[in-house]
Amino acid sequence: MLTTRVLRSLQYFCNYFEPHINSISFFCLVFFLFVYCCMPPFSQMFQKEVIESVMDITLSSAVEACADVETVPATVSVADLGCCSGPNTLFVVENVIRAVCERRREAVRQLPEFMVFLNDLPSNDFNTLFSLVPEFVQKLKAEHDGRIMVSVAGVPGSFYGRLFPSSSLHFMTSFTSLQWLSQVPAGLLNKGEPINKGNVYMSPASPPSVATRYFEQFQEDFNMFLRLRSQELVVGGRMVLSMLGRRSHDIHKKINEFPLFEALSKSLSISVSEKLVAEEKVASFNFPLYTPSTQELEDQVYREGSFTIDYMKQYYHDWMFENAPNMLSKTCRAATESLICHHFGEEIIEPLFKTHTRVLYERLVEGEDIGWCQITVALCKSAA
Template sequence: MPESHPMIGGDGTYSYTKNSYLQREGIKYAKGLIDETIAHKLDIKDLLSNSRSFKIADLGCSVGPNTFICMESVIQAVKHKFQSHGLTEQIPDFQVFFSDHTFNDFNTLFRSLPPERPYFAAGVPGSFHGRLFPESSVHFVHSSHALHWISQVPKEILDKSSPAWNKGRIYYTGAPDEVGKAYAIQFAKDVEIFLDARAKELVVGGMMVLILPGIRNGISHSCAVVNVMLDLLGSCLMDMCKEGLVSEAQVDSFNLPMYVPSPKEMIELVERNGSFKIERMELFDPVPGNEAQILRSGHAWKMHFRAGLEGVFSKHFASETIDELFDRFPNKAAEKLKATSTETTLLFIALKRK
């Protein structure tokens, strides 16, 4: 059973709803890429030859509002394609499946649905590391800021007798090569399962868009700002360990279940699967220009991480430990951000079912 780590639900101070700005900026930038992909690569006539409804799945939807922005963008792009081909009267009904782990706050999600939405909505609880839909039933799959979550922490990094034991760290950045390899292998296994499942669920000619943190080919994982920030969380925990606020054993037995891939890794995994054609793949900066100043703020990273990671930490540490951890983090993050130059990149992948 894949591990479940839902974002913080509701609309409180640390909720995902109020602290998903960085994800939203990536989604806004990717809208143009999705529009172009649908305009040039989606064959609407063949797709809907046997159906009067266009079915879209958002995998890893969380609680909104980002998922609503994504789904309306996809629908508008599909509608525009019909209109540009003189097929306005043939525009289908749209059905959107919002899917995430069973512990996701679906109540907040559905309470927040736009009242004038141009689609029929349904929830599909479950892990995307496996089947979620009937065979050949979905026309378009979207997944943003989700696929980098691995289904489980590699077992060997918790094994004291293994060369991959990740003592004194909670992530693979800056760890021995064996740790990074263990993470990469687990990520590859998960993506293989993900692609196999989607290949069965998508109709032939159907499309899938994936957006996730990525790094350029051939550079160190420590060059990605998200990895640097995650590593700093581990540094804060080790400081607390030295002060006797948390035990060394607790830190050594905890690792974050995420991996940031390169385009080369993703190309190899897609080609190995064999069911998809890569229509587009590129790295982009989600917060360009003057807006990038937000990425120099330790407080902004604190809010971003707490909304997304508190569920992971809360399974292992007491609430007061988590409070102390995130109270310490902003100052250390601000110092690091001033002293280093790191990259903020997202990986955009558009695939078509062969």
């Protein structure tokens, strides 16, 4: 995995510095590559910022859900939905387990056993994730003098379907996943013509009919998600969900632009002008992405009826610093590359994201926003 990053990075830097290669110290280039390639991938850094921003509410919710489990032996079941394959998943679980154990010790109670479920689509790199598990488990055992039992299992599948047995889980998390819909909404064609031209998602510039179709798909998917999770959680079980969202309830306000995808729309338009891709292919392309408002989330939770809201907060991450465009473009690529390749083919990826980085830099230089909004909600399953 690291070797792949090194080779890709070497190719990128050689191409970038080709006009000046004789004036660059080989040592400096190698040192920079070493630092760059040993850093966590940018998508992990993006996700970790989300996780750390809501760690307090995540731990307090976990403690409320898990600390008083009375089964014999006491077994606490925790799941992370949309876990990906990096270390951030185990970072969350590790802190949840510590917090629950600390509460049990304060109450002079026996430590529970932990069953951890890691969920993502079958295409996720579970092998890489599982390679981190032995060290993770041994670390927790060492911290608790071997008096703790932690089991970890992978659960491949979409969280828009049932994943776990009824009333089997105490606590769930999901970070930067629920903005993805189960599918691109139907009805984005009018007499065979795309109606969302110039956009690749439900943007403020989209026609009202596009916003309606996306909202209807979000309602269907989020209602399904809540209903399924309510079947899998015990009464009093809790979820902490954190996703990309909108700063304003009014979809068509410019403040609700998602800069990564606005820049991607512009980059695809540039690709058309450079004859790298056909205009009709771009016009027919839409991401299954919906960024809800806090009001929409609250309305859907109460409409579904299985949960009460313990906490809800909107955050804004202002990434207005010099290297942010490069970092955000890599994050966007990690999240969207498979969808783009499926629609356009692999050959577009490198030039597209080179342009994407440049467009984000232009936004930054012009003083335009390149940050992103995050909404976090903590839910408790109500009694039936």
